Amino acid sequence: MPRPKSAMEIFQLLDKSNCRECGEKTCLAFAGAVFTGRKQLDRCPRIKPEDRARFSDDTESGSAFEEGLETLGKMQARIAEIDLAAAAERIGADFAGDRLTLKVLGKNFSVDTRGKLYADIHVNPWVAVPFISYILNGRGRPASGDWMSFRELKNGMARYPLFQKRCEAAMKKVADTYTDLFDDLVHIFSGKQVEEQFESDISVVLHPLPRVPMMICYWKPEDGLASSLNLFFDKVADDNLDIGSVFSLGVGMAQMFEKLAQRHGFPEAASFR
Ligand code: SF4
CATH class of the missing domain: 1.10.15.40 (Electron transport complex subunit B, putative Fe-S cluster)
Known part of the structure; x- marks a missing residue:
């Protein structure tokens, strides 16, 4: 360094x-x-x-994801030091009483001025750390509508070369066997099926954070060609969230889909475990 x-x-x-x-x-x-x-x-x-x-310090330090649980505690303490109402305004979140609230995959997530988290469902660090990082550091830029791959985001591939394997390949495996996956993503996580992008067979947009939309595109197997799945991010994603947190959300969601597939359609699977 x-x-x-x-x-x-x-x-x-x-x-x-x-x-x-x-x-x-x-x-x-x-x-x-x-x-x-x-x-x-x-x-x-x-x-x-x-x-x-x-x-x-090095290629991965400083990212919200890699610092783990210890970081979560420190980041919550940092929330207590900032003007939370001003942060809400910057990122376009609601602020009422002493709580900032925004939607994570369609569910309400809140943090109060002391850094305490509130959510109706189980909160795992893979989503809690990006949530707080988004509040502390996000620029709140509105989505542009221009999609790009993870490797095209600033420092995406340089810092997280395993993104394809740990996120896209893992999601593809689920999509190949779990035929209701995309319907469930729409219903359980307030996703939206959009017009097929990049000539895919299915395109679904999710909002793990309000101004960090992700689009999952799936190509079914055809004429001897294997299926494929790619994730796309709005080009403002790395302005609104550090690249480590973007990685965290992608990998965390892939793991959540795997668990969802194991339970196959049970709504209580939507607990971000
Ligand atoms: S611009 Fe950065 S360093 Fe300057 S006061 Fe604001 S937060 Fe602090």
């Missing part, structure tokens, strides 16, 4: 708006806090992903 040589070098990366979302009064104070190790660079939601990547 290239270590910044001075606080000024860090300061040059900041947008100098003094918005205070990092918990410091000014960008300069934040630069000093990062230089002395008191704060991590990714506490500033406005920093460009490429600048954040420049000063990351």
Whole structure:
């Protein structure tokens, strides 16, 4: 990791708006806090992903996913330090009482100003960490309608070369054997079957987070050709969510579909386990 040589070098990366979302009064104070190790660079939601990547420890550290459960606790503590109402406005979420609420795969997820999570269903870290990362760091850009593969997202393949195997191949295996999968995705997770994209046989759009839509395209086996399945993301996905969290959501959803297939159509499978 290239270590910044001075606080000024860090300061040059900041947008100098003094918005205070990092918990410091000014960008300069934040630069000093990062230089002395008191704060991590990714506490500033406005920093460009490429600048954040420049000063990351290695290829995967700094992502919300890889830091796991310990990170979840730290991230909840960070929620307590920010202006949650302002964050709700930035990402287009609802804010009422002391809670920010948004939909995750069609279900209500909330966090209060102390960082406590609320949901009607079981909350697994693979969804809780991206949920909080989206609130802390997301830019709230509206979906553009332009789809791209995971490898085309910034740092997608460089950091997560196993995405195809752990997400797309795993989902394809489920789709090949579980014929009701796509109907269930529409009904249980508030998905939407859309006009077939990229000449696929089935295209379904899901919203694991409101401004991070994912489109699953499935091509049935035909004339000796094997089936295939690809996931596409809106081109603003990596502005609204760190790439590690995008990976987390993709892999977590693949595992959830596998469990759903095992239970084959039982609605209580929709518990994000
Ligand atoms: S969040 Fe970023 S832009 Fe806002 S004050 Fe902190 S360092 Fe500056």
